[in-house]
Amino acid sequence: MTDDATPPEQTPTADVARRLEAILLIVDEPQSLVSLATAVAAPVPAVRQAVETLVADYDGRSGGPRRGFELREVGGGWRLYVREEHDDLISEFVNAQAPSRLSQAALETLAVIAYKQPVTRGQVASIRAVNVDSVVRTLLSRGLITEVFTDAETGAINYGTTDALLVNLGINSLDELPHISPLLDDGTDGFESEVRR
Secondary structure (H helix, E strand, O other), X not given: OOOOOOOHHHOHHHHHHHHHHHHHOOOOOOEOHHHHHHHHOOOHHHHHHHXXXXXXXXXXXXXXXXXXXXXXXXXXXXXXXXXXXXXXXXXXXXXXXXXXXXXXXXXXXXXXXXXXXOEEHHHHHHHHOOOOHHHHHHHHHXXXXXXXXXXXXXXXXXXXXXXXHHHHHOOOOHHHOOOOHHHOOOOOOXXXXXXXX
């Protein structure tokens, strides 16, 4: 090897491949070679060669390990995909990370508990004017509320929110919740017109 030889990792194809990887990591739809060439400011033939290099690398044909993902052509475009043999693993992970959304009833109950805690199930039901038993069970199972203490006289369980709620709301403390009084109706609507008569 002569001193002026370019190491393989420094070749123009390798440079285009690195830039392609950066783009491919963020796209959620397959991209055509022309689109990729425009994104990385390289000619289409260079992008085609870089794509072939990446495919071989990810498949383990370049001497490295076979990756858990692949660069696949779908619908006339290229995109990174999880390999088929990992579908079950990814499905379990995604389902565990993204539980289903809370219902309107659960959100309302959670708001009451967040603002009034510690609060009993009966007090929440009184404020919401509906039975909240199943909703409270759902919030407990999601780890958003917890049993704080049991009232010695009545035996009623008092509930409060958990740190998981703070994490989900992106706040450090319940003090950061918006003040609720400006959002409430002050009861004066309709009285102004009566006073003017």
